[in-house]
Amino acid sequence: MAPQSPPEARPRPIRVSGAAPGAGHSAEFLANPALFMLRAWRECGELAEFDLGGVRNILMVGPEAHEAVYRAPDDQLSAAEPYKYMVPVFGEGIQYGAPLDIERQQVKFLTHALRPDKMRGYASAIAQEVEAWVAGWGDEGERDFYDEFKELVLRTSTHCLMGSEFRAKLTEEFGALFHDLEQAISPQAVLDAHSPDEAFAKRDRARARLQELLMDTVRARRRDAGDHPDMLDVFMRARYLDGSALPDELIPGMVVWIMFAGFHTSSNTASWTAVELARHPQYAPAIAREIDAVYRPGGDLSFAGLRGLPALDRFVGEVLRLHPPLVTLMRQVMRDFEYKGNVFAPGTVLAISPYVSHRVPEVFPDPERFDPTRPPPKSVFGAIPFGGGRRKCVGNAFALLQVQSIFCALLARYEFEPVDPPETYRGRRRAKPMRWIGEDRRRPRPVSGPRGVPDRGPRDLPRRRSPGGLLACGGDPRAATRGAARTGAGGRALLPEPRDHDCRRLMPNTGSAWLSDNPDKAWAEKLFLTFIPVFVIYNAVIQKMGWLDAGTFWHVMQNAAMWLPYCVLLPAWLRRQSGVPWAQSYWFKLNLYMAVWVFFATYYHTEYFFELLGLRYRFPFVHAYFDSALVGPDEATAAAEWKKVPVGMYLNSVAFFIVYHSAAVVCMRRVRRFTLPWNAAARRAGWVAIVAAAALFFAWAETYLYITGDAAANVWYVDVHAMLRFGSIFYAMYFIVSFPNVFRLDEDPGAPRWTLSRTVIEASFVAIASLTLLDFWANWIGPIV
DSSP states (O other): OOOOOOOOOOOOOOOOOOOOOTTHHHHHHOOOOHHHHHHHHHOOOEEEEEEEEEEEEEEOOOOHHHHHHHHOOTEEEEEEEGGGHHHHHHHHTTTTSSSSHHHHHHHHHHHTSSSHHHHHHHHHEEEEEEEHHHOOOOOOOOOEHHHHHHHHHHHHHHHHHHHHHHTTTTOOHHHHHHHHHHTTTTTTHHHHHTTHHHHHHHHHHHHHHHHHHHHHHHHHOOOHHHSSSSSHHHHHHHBOTOOOBGGGGGGGHHHHHHHHHHHHHHHHHHHHHHHHHHOOGHHHHHHHHHHHHOTTSOOOOOHHHTTTTTTHHHHHHHHHHHHHHHOEEEESSSOOEETTTTTTTTTEEEEEHHHHHTTOOTTTSSSSSTTTSOOOOOOOOTTTBOOOOGGTTTTHHHHHHHHHHHHHHTTTEEEEOOOOOGGOOOOOSSSOOOOOOOOTTTOOTTTTTTTGGGOOOOOOSSSSOOSSGGGSSSSTTHHEEEOOOEEEOOOOOOOSSSOOOOOOOOOOOOOSSOOOSHHHHHEEEEEEEHHHHHHHHHHHHHTTTTTOOHHHHHHHHHHHHHHHHIIHHHHHHHTEEEEEEGGGHHHHHHHHHHHHHHHHIIIIIHEEEIIIOOOOOOTTTOBBOOOOOOSSHHHHHHHHTTTOOOOHHHHHHHHHHHHHHHHHHHHHHHHOOOOSSHHHHHHHHHHHHHHHHHHHHHHHIIIIITTTTTTTTTTEEOOOOOOOOIHHHHHHHHHHHHHHHHHTTTTTTOOOOOOOHHHHHHHHHHHHHHHHHHHEEEEEEHOOO
């Protein structure tokens, strides 16, 4: 039975019951943070106050609370203070052991190492490890997947981080040292990371030894001075804003940091994915069919192929909802923080629990039911498996790349089947081995599950955590993942037609070299590309029929009909059940962006076209004009010389610019994704070339096709040939500024979406930048006619 919502939050936080004198709730928190947080929420609601050794903590639950915390600046809510226990693990001078401005730059180093172009190389390395891992399995057997996944992820991580040479020399010592670091990340460390505890002594010895091992590799690389397709190479080339290099002695700390950022997520999520596949075998056939389309056992597992697995992506997303890798995230108040009338004083610790928040029925109906087809929450702060805001886990995309790679290799060969009923795989109880029986993977079997066990949602509330402290999974995957694989993908039940899943899902899945990795943006790009022939035909009909010579009302209507039905109303209707709110959708923001930019361009910039390029508008039956009164000639002269802008052009230009930008952006992306062996300088040159070429093409093509066609009596240039030869360069400056900016709009699926206010600001900036370039032309070159 799904849990009921707790009581409504009251004006003040409710104190959690059961505090012990002096220690507060420390004992219960240390025993199981996830279950303690769950009890606190059920008992107290949105704001629950608890005591950890005399420190006041506030658990904040729900999208509103998450947004308030994640949007707060670092100097108000500090992540560094409550996570000081990580400094002995990563080392002084790294992340929480570094000043805030240095840490932010280090985060950018990690982000650079995890860009999509880098991830393509990591996919190949992971594929090698996964193929070697499954090569000797055979047709049947038993495996403890929790331990297996940890070992595999350690291998894949070191291969991608340190390169194939280091991976080839990987010994059991490295794994043991990493294990000692991991064991020291515990609730006890939160309270006192320097207490005389054997786990902390082992941590310090392991960190010192890892420093030696990793520094040996760094020094060898410095002597080699070649290019290497791994993260270590990125760190060794990294530069701070002042131009100084990342010191060599800090590079091992960066390696340990990114290892932890991806290791826990990968191993725990892989373990729970195996459990949920065993519990819900009806989803396996659709996932297996996707894998069949991009991968064959023993073949190459490409990054492009991994981006085309939406069913697996949704399945893993639901695993992350119920079993998030981050149980608790904490921020310490540094200056007064207000939320719903409550003012939290400095020293208070604010806690957010993805494990609890993903079980709120108002956000996730029937939250304990495992359902990969459920739509994403309406708020971007509803699902937070990796945290949110500026401090969202930097290793999430790399971690999910590993999880998808692992299950591509597994599900191409095997399926998971428990011996005991699926509902017994929970909490403290270790799972019985799962059978591994060889048969043709495409042989159908009943939908109901293995051995007739009906499909059930997870009912497990973990009774102890897996190793890894607050960074561990919400529950112990070891208790649920000792398992085996069986060849055969299971029954033929299909997933429903995929809903357009949330573009915040961190593993791209469009599978296209042309379209965005963000599925929401990719969908809109496909729609706007189909608008191009509609746009061309519509303009041709209007011009051939002579409908440009219309009165004010029909002039406005025919331009509105060119833009609004296909570019606004159609996507609004098609995407009404996508789960992505319209205000967060790329299709809406592109329309908003173009409307804002076109307003400034038409109101101000057209005056430059009149005076410098010789543009003229003649619409004798239109009586409504709207343009700048202080730029260009006086109004009487402007009207007599056909230098006035009809109001319909504000609608007309939006449609034109949507076409230009949609086509240009996909071409720019294709050039950026070329896999040719270009160096960085060549890639930058290619990018500049495609932007310039696209800008010149559309500037020239509009002039040639629109001005020299049937519309020439209404829109013309005083000297068309001069406009085609030189004026197109002037016009192209618009697009040289705007194409790269629109390319950035919601491009990264792992980054926060642009807000509407940011969209307006970015469009306004482009308008100002292009106006500045036009004015420079006026000063330095002057009119072309």
